[in-house]
Amino acid sequence: MKMDVLSTRQVATLLGVGEATVKRWADAGEIECFRTPGGHRKFRLRDVTAFVQKRQYQAAGPLPTGGPLGATGLGEEAVRTFEEASLRGDAPALVGQLAGLRLRGHSLAELFDEVAAPALHRIGEKWAQAKLSVAEEHVAAQAVIDAVARSQPLAERPGEPVRPDRGTAIVAAVAGELHDIAARMAACLLRAHGFEVLAPLAQTPARDLADLILRSRAVLVALSSTINPEVAEQVGMSVAAAQQTGGRVVVGGEAMRKARLPEEAKLLRSFRELESESHDAGRKRPRS
Ligand code: B12
Secondary structure: OOOOEEEHHHHHHHHOOOHHHHHHHHHOOOOOOEEOOOOOEEEEHHHHHHHHHHHOOOOOOOOOOOOOOOOOOOOHHHHHHHHHHHHOOOHHHHHHHHHHHHHOOOOHHHHHHHHHHHHHHHHHHHHHOOOOOHHHHHHHHHHHHHHHHHOHHHHOOOOOOOOOOOOEEEEEEEOOOOOOHHHHHHHHHHHHOOOEEEEEEEEEOHHHHHHHHHHHOOOEEEEEOOOOOOOHHHHHHHHHHHHHHOOEEEEEOHHHHHOOOOOOEEEOOOHHHHHHHHHHOOOOOOOO
């Protein structure tokens, strides 16, 4: 497996602490690191995961068992573990689980598709059956939002700082749509792929979105709709704006699947599809 190496900044983001704290932990030997010839600290993902597990890093409940190189993969157990930690509001445990699974070779896009989204779907089912209160559902959603923000380093190429040189991507949920966790996940992945991401997220009015596309000369626009299928006009405005900037529009979410969409808007069903799409969008990197 390719060795995943993280910078001090990436570890700090992942653990939700400042860089100074990470350096202090590293210098005290609490978290393994090595130095580059230039003297910079570098961290192997497996050592960061081991640290998270050893310290039960601020987690209210047990972290996934099996150790960083254990056999646990995707599937029922991973989804249940993620669901339970979300319901405890335990973002550090979510980050620990995602880091552990990344280490076993799964991409963050795959983990969003196969673990986080199904766990949230189950939470939605339980809410719909009145087995969970609105407050409990909110706690879970917020923990996932927090974990997605911290998981950015898990999407980035190992050991390399991300250069935002592919152009601007805009990620939003359509007007009337409060569901923006999918949009946050898309933003995380696109940032890691070198896009400068503007993320107005939930309830973005169509006209404002079109203005933003034009002003930022967006090369990629990713829109999500979960409950509102009446989006043809909204998506059409984004398509028209993107045509002027030479950008492309991709859309996803349950309601987009039911919507009548302009043919220039490409419907994507997963974050893995977004990753392949993003390879073709935006400015190409010069070969080094
Ligand atoms: C968290 C949540 C909320 C939170 C949202 C917080 C936030 N910041 O997002 C809050 C509490 C605000 C909320 C509110 C409501 N919710 Co709600 N909510 C959910 C819940 C539990 C999770 C949503 C989520 O984030 N899913 C995770 C994402 C990642 O999964 P996904 O959207 O399926 O995305 C996948 C693909 O579609 C695709 N994808 C999606 N978008 C995009 C975009 C791009 C670019 C790409 C590439 C891919 C992609 O990628 C993912 C695959 O991995 C769902 C349950 C569910 N089934 O999803 C209910 C759910 C969506 N909510 C529901 C309802 C009814 C509501 C309310 C109407 C409740 C109310 N009476 O007030 C309001 C609506 C408010 C509004 N106007 O939008 C229903 C919708 C039923 C329906 N189809 O009409 C659901 C399904 C619950 C249920 N089982 O009944 N909700």
